[in-house]
Amino acid sequence: MRIATWNVNSIGPRLPRVLEWLGSVQPDVLCLQELKSGTDAFPFDAVREAGYETAAYGIGRWNGVAILSRVGLEDVTRGLTGEPTFEDKTDARAIGATCGGLRLWSVYVPNGRDLENPHYDYKLAWLSALEATVREEQSRGLPFAVLGDFNIAPTDADVWDIGVFAESTHVTEPERKALAALRDLGLSDVFPRPLKYDHPFTYWDYRAGNFPNNKGMRIDLVYADSRVSGAVTDSYVDRDARKGKGPSDHAPIVVDLSL
């Protein structure tokens, strides 16, 4: 089985590239983040013609997540257990489903913005709710993984220059402790191989030539339990999907499993 995750930075303008990518890479399951569309506005028909069912969760202009599957899509759950709000609004940042016997979640962790911003506290609260949800979900007894844009660089090596991030989110100890809490639940970081250079970055800012200069970050992650991680035969960041005209600023991660 081949599973994948991709922050597409809006499904509308990205749809042609997503369809092309599905056709060439042929994942069985694709977790999407940052749809920037409401649930009803998702292009279900075009994706169905490509052979995939979709469970989408979007609330409009920001965030939004989905799971596409050609191996079944059951028991869909939208949102986290005890999910916090921001400015009294609930975001659409997490969706879970059972696909081909696996319990999979697609998540888009809040950015945090700045260390003094209330959005940073929201990010940490959201991560606590994710931990609680993972704990609950594991009681289903199915092989389990959570995939998505975590907006956290797990180590200093996961950004191109840690000196640039001295007063920034994404690299702080509280954020990294939230990842450690997921590992304490038995999940492990499925570390992909890069197609080029020596580190598997998954995000490069559009600005200032960051992609051609490989000023990237590894913030999209696959956290899998032992049954899933033990079945991994290959994993890579498809940086080719970051090239060319009209790309997302994130590249997909592809994980092959022998279950």
Added chain:
DNA sequence: ATGACGGAGCGTCTCCGA
């Protein structure tokens, strides 16, 4: 060339992203 911000909304700018 991989190649030097882009998406969305009521919008001619601001917010957001990381």
